[in-house]
Amino acid sequence: MNTYKKQNCSLTLQEGLNEYYKYNDPIIKEYADKYGSFLVNHDLTHVIFGLGTSLKEESMLDTWTLWATNITWKQIYEYSVNKDLRNLTKELVSDIGGWFVVLGCVAKAIPLKLKIIFTRVPKIKKKWPFDSVTEQMLSESIVVLRKEYGIQILSEK
Numbered sequence: 357m358n359t360y361k362k363q364n365c366s367l368t369l370q371e372g373l374n375e376y377y378k379y380n381d382p383i384i385k386e387y388a389d390k391y392g393s394f395l396v397n398h399d400l401t402h403v404i405f406g407l408g409t410s411l412k413e414e415s416m417l418d419t420w421t422l423w424a425t426n427i428t429w430k431q432i433y434e435y436s437v438n439k440d441l442r443n444l445t446k447e448l449v450s451d452i453g454g455w456f457v458v459l460g461c462v463a464k465a466i467p468l469k470l471k472i473i474f475t476r477v478p479k480i481k482k483k484w485p486f487d488s489v490t491e492q493m494l495s496e497s498i499v500v501l502r503k504e505y506g507i508q509i510l511s512e513k
Contacts, residue, residue, distance in 0.1 A: 360498060361406045363509055369501060370494040372403040380409050387444060394435060397487050401425060404484055404501060406509035411452060415465040416472060416510070423477045424507070427486040468510065481506035 358379055359365050360372035367375065376399060377385040388395045398421075405420045407413040421427055435441055452458065482505055485493075493501065502509070 358408065360403045361408070361509070363406070363499070363502065365406075365498040367498055368495050369400065369403060369489070369498055372498050373400060373494075376403050384409065391440060391444065393487065394431075394438075394441070397489065400489055401484065401486065404498065404505075404507060411458065411461040412465050412468075415462045416468055419469040419472045420476075421486065423473055424480050425484040425486040426488075431487065471510065476508055476510070479506045479508055 358375065359367055360375055365372065373396075377388075384399070388399055398417075401407075401417060401421055402409070402413075405417060405424075407417050407420075484505055484507070501507075
């Protein structure tokens with residue numbers, strides 16, 4: 357269970373993604389199927405950076421995504437103006453108690469976000485390809501990909 361959260365995970369990236377969908381709320385897979393590649397790409401970052409779907413982990417993933425992937429500001433903007441994805445965000449935020457809960461959690465995660473920026477990002481050899489993961493990469497083991505990209509995940513502890 358959640359093998360992809362271990363630094364030396366031997367699962368392939370596809371197997372890690374399957375595990376991510378298996379051990380999280382089924383709605384996550386439904387959203388990925390419904391809203392397409394942007395959410396699948398987001399879910400792949402959960403796997404490669406070894407994070408689950410708690411609010412704290414989502415906040416940490418935002419930091420990884422901005423600093424250690426090749427996502428562009430144009431892609432972020434397109435996500436932010438996409439009506440369906442905005443409605444999804446509103447629904448998710450409402451389900452967890454509103455924006456004050458989100459902001460409180462983000463504030464509590466600042467030390468971990470700084471740890472990512474100052475101790476993990478400098479070790480990155482090349483940025484994770486946010487929107488261009490290939491079939492070959494999906495069949496590669498997570499540990500090999502993490503070594504190739506220089507990704508050292510944060511421990512679950």
